[in-house]
Amino acid sequence: MIQHHLQNFPVILASGSPRRKQLLESLDIPFTIQTKNIPENYPVYLQRQDIAQFLSRQKAYSIREHNMDAFIIAADTVVVQRNDVLGKPNTKEEAFTMLQRLSGTFHEVITGVTIVLGTKESTFFERTEVLFKNLSPEEIHYYLDKYQPYDKAGSYGIQEWLGMIGIQRIQGDFYNVVGLPLHRLSVEVDRFFDPSYTPVPHSPEVSSKYLYFNS
Amino acid sequence: MIQHHLQNFPVILASGSPRRKQLLESLDIPFTIQTKNIPENYPVYLQRQDIAQFLSRQKAYSIREHNMDAFIIAADTVVVQRNDVLGKPNTKEEAFTMLQRLSGTFHEVITGVTIVLGTKESTFFERTEVLFKNLSPEEIHYYLDKYQPYDKAGSYGIQEWLGMIGIQRIQGDFYNVVGLPLHRLSVEVDRFFDPSYTPVPHSPEVSSKYLYFNS
Numbered sequence: 001m002i003q004h005h006l007q008n009f010p011v012i013l014a015s016g017s018p019r020r021k022q023l024l025e026s027l028d029i030p031f032t033i034q035t036k037n038i039p040e041n042y043p044v045y046l047q048r049q050d051i052a053q054f055l056s057r058q059k060a061y062s063i064r065e066h067n068m069d070a071f072i073i074a075a076d077t078v079v080v081q082r083n084d085v086l087g088k089p090n091t092k093e094e095a096f097t098m099l100q101r102l103s104g105t106f107h108e109v110i111t112g113v114t115i116v117l118g119t120k121e122s123t124f125f126e127r128t129e130v131l132f133k134n135l136s137p138e139e140i141h142y143y144l145d146k147y148q149p150y151d152k153a154g155s156y157g158i159q160e161w162l163g164m165i166g167i168q169r170i171q172g173d174f175y176n177v178v179g180l181p182l183h184r185l186s187v188e189v190d191r192f193f194d195p196s197y198t199p200v201p202h203s204p205e206v207s208s209k210y211l212y213f214n215s
Numbered sequence: 216m217i218q219h220h221l222q223n224f225p226v227i228l229a230s231g232s233p234r235r236k237q238l239l240e241s242l243d244i245p246f247t248i249q250t251k252n253i254p255e256n257y258p259v260y261l262q263r264q265d266i267a268q269f270l271s272r273q274k275a276y277s278i279r280e281h282n283m284d285a286f287i288i289a290a291d292t293v294v295v296q297r298n299d300v301l302g303k304p305n306t307k308e309e310a311f312t313m314l315q316r317l318s319g320t321f322h323e324v325i326t327g328v329t330i331v332l333g334t335k336e337s338t339f340f341e342r343t344e345v346l347f348k349n350l351s352p353e354e355i356h357y358y359l360d361k362y363q364p365y366d367k368a369g370s371y372g373i374q375e376w377l378g379m380i381g382i383q384r385i386q387g388d389f390y391n392v393v394g395l396p397l398h399r400l401s402v403e404v405d406r407f408f409d410p411s412y413t414p415v416p417h418s419p420e421v422s423s424k425y426l427y428f429n430s
Contacts, residue, residue, distance in 0.1 A: 001353050002380060026379055028361070133398065138216050146243070164241055164390060165217060165401040174389040175379060183348065186380040 002186040003029060005193045006071055009117065014059045014074035015179075019157070023180045024073070031073075036062040040076075049125040051085060052076045052112030057123055060114040072116040077179050079154030081107040086154045095144050095155040099162070102154065104134040109154070109177045113185060115192060122192055126181035128172030130158070135166055217401040218244060220408045221286055224332065229274045229289035230394075234372070238395045239288070246288075251277040255291075264340040266300060267293045267327030272338055275329040287331040292394050294369030296322040301369045310359050310370040314377075317369065318350040324369070324392045328400060330407060337407050341396035343387030345373070350381055 011031035013024055024031055042054050055076035064072060079086040081102065089095035112125045143162040149155050156162050158170075158177045175182045226246035228239055239246060257269050270291035279287060294301040296316065304310035327340045358377040364370050371377050373385075373392045390397045 001351065001357065003357070023379070026376065028376060133402070136216065142216065142218070158389075161241065161243060164238070164397040166398065167388070168398055169387050170389060171386050172384050173382070174373075174385060182379040183381065183383055187348070 002027065002189045005189050009069065009071040010067075012063065012067055012070045012072045014063050014072055017151075017179055019159070019179045020075060023175055023178060023182060027182060027186070034063045034067070035059075038062050047083075048078065048080050048085070048108075049110050049112060049127065052078045052110050053114070053123050053125050054112070056112040056114040057121075060116045060121070064116055068118050070117070073113070073185070074116075075111055075113045075180050077109060077111045077153055079107060079109055081105070088153055089150055089155045092144055095149065096140055098155040099135060099140045099143075100137075102132050102135075102156070103140075104132060106131050107154070111176050111179060111181050113181065113188070115185075115188065117192070120192070122188060124184065124188055126173055126176045126184045128170055128174070128176045130170050130177060131168045132166050133168045135162070139166065217242065217404045220404050224286040225282075225284065227278065227282055227285045227287045229278050229287055232366075232394055234374070234394045235290060238390055238393060238397060242397060242401070249278045249282070250274075253277045262298075263293065263295050263300070263323075264325045264327060264342065267291045267325045268329070268338050268340050269327070271327040271329040272336075275331045275336070279331055283333050285332070288328070288400070289331075290326055290328045290395050292324060292326045292368055294322060294324055296320070303368055304365055304370045307359055310364065311355055313370040314350060314355045314358075315352075317347050317371070318355075319347060321346050322369070326391050326394060326396050328396065328403070330400075330403060332407070335407070337403060339399065339403055341388055341391045341399045343385055343389070343391045345385050345392060346383045347381050348383045350377070354381065 006029055011029055012034050013020060013031050014035060016033070016035045021033060038058055040055055042051050046054055056074045059076065060072050060074035086098055089098055106129055109128045109130055110125055112123065114121060114123045139162065147160050147162070149157060149160070158167060158174070170177065173181050173183055221244055226244055227249050228235060228246050229250060231248070231250045236248060253273055255270060257266050261269055271289045274291065275287050275289035301313055304313055321344055324343045324345055325340055327338065329336060329338045354377065362375050364372060364375070373382060373389070385392065388396050388398055
């Protein structure tokens with residue numbers, strides 16, 4: 001269980017995101033926050049999940065040197081639509097264009113996570129598909145004026161008004177879209193401390209129809 | 216837009232659930248809460264979504280008489296696994312058995328919603344599929360002791376510790392699992408006030424792979 005594994009180390013979240021802080025708090029794990037301003041650049045040949053994993057590794061590495069006894073958790077979230085990575089919007093116009101683009105279509109939210117303890121580390125990613133309804137210009141303007149989502153890749157938060165009324169369905173982990181895949185994190189922490197750990201396979205009663213996704 | 220439609224009426228949420236209250240608050244709509252203690256009984260021949268819709272209608276009807284000028288929102292959520300409806304657990308043992316049953320398998324969460332204004336009304340439901348990982352007895356005990364989920368159908372809250380570390384993926388609307396399908400509610404409110412309203416169909420670029428679900 002994740003709590004038991006982490007109780008013997010100081011835990012550090014290497015992220016300034018208030019949403020990630022809130023999510024990790026909900027796991028009942030004591031932790032502190034440490035971040036270093038690093039440029040969010042990545043090699044041009046990287047794509048999708050490789051970007052998110054690369055940046056999560058950079059964030060974790062940036063604070064490891066002075067925290068060799070700590071368990072570090074770092075994450076980076078990217079929003080991808082038709083092979084384009086959507087970043088954080090700089091202006092209201094950019095945000096409006098981005099949301100109009102997401103309107104009525106599926107996109108993917110991919111969070112890369114790196115966990116580090118001394119010289120041991122593990123990096124993984126989780127992918128969630130998100131379907132927006134057709135958003136009206138009125139709804140987009142209301143959201144942008146009231147919620148100012150300029151710190152959010154893709155220009156929206158699934159836990160805010162537009163995500164609540166606008167997202168028709170998701171496929172995958174909800175918390176991954178918020179910014180930290182909590183289920184996957186807890187599984188990977190179990191695995192980190194017990195290399196022989198394998199999750200029990202699902203019972204055959206689970207229809208193969210469901211297992212098709214994320215394969 | 217849902218705010219505009221509802222600004223001319225007192226809005227009443229006919230539910231005592233703190234989770235539904237919180238969700239409706241997030242929609243930036245002023246409302247009050249009114250509930251009447253009614254027995255949660257339903258005809259034995261009803262199944263799944265018909266139970267949730269029937270009970271949501273009962274809840275709305277129970278307060279309509281004295282609120283003929285108000286827009287009433289009522290909801291009922293059921294948890295279904297292999298044709299069995301899982302209720303709220305009465306004891307820790309019952310909750311433990313229920314969670315062991317959900318462990319490692321899919322189940323469905325169905326919320327029925329009734330909206331009422333005077334003699335006009337509309338009832339609908341939304342369905343979300345939820346996949347739990349294999350939960351360890353240690354994880355179930357920790358959750359039950361700490362979170363006491365005795366007011367929750369299925370013995371868990373997706374927004375609590377067990378839902379966060381234990382739910383591998385969902386298919387559908389997250390907020391429907393919490394207790395109120397916010398996207399669908401906003402669409403149905405639009406439709407309620409504008410009978411000619413039809414949501415714009417999705418662009419053909421959305422792969423048919425995705426459209427298979429909930430059909």
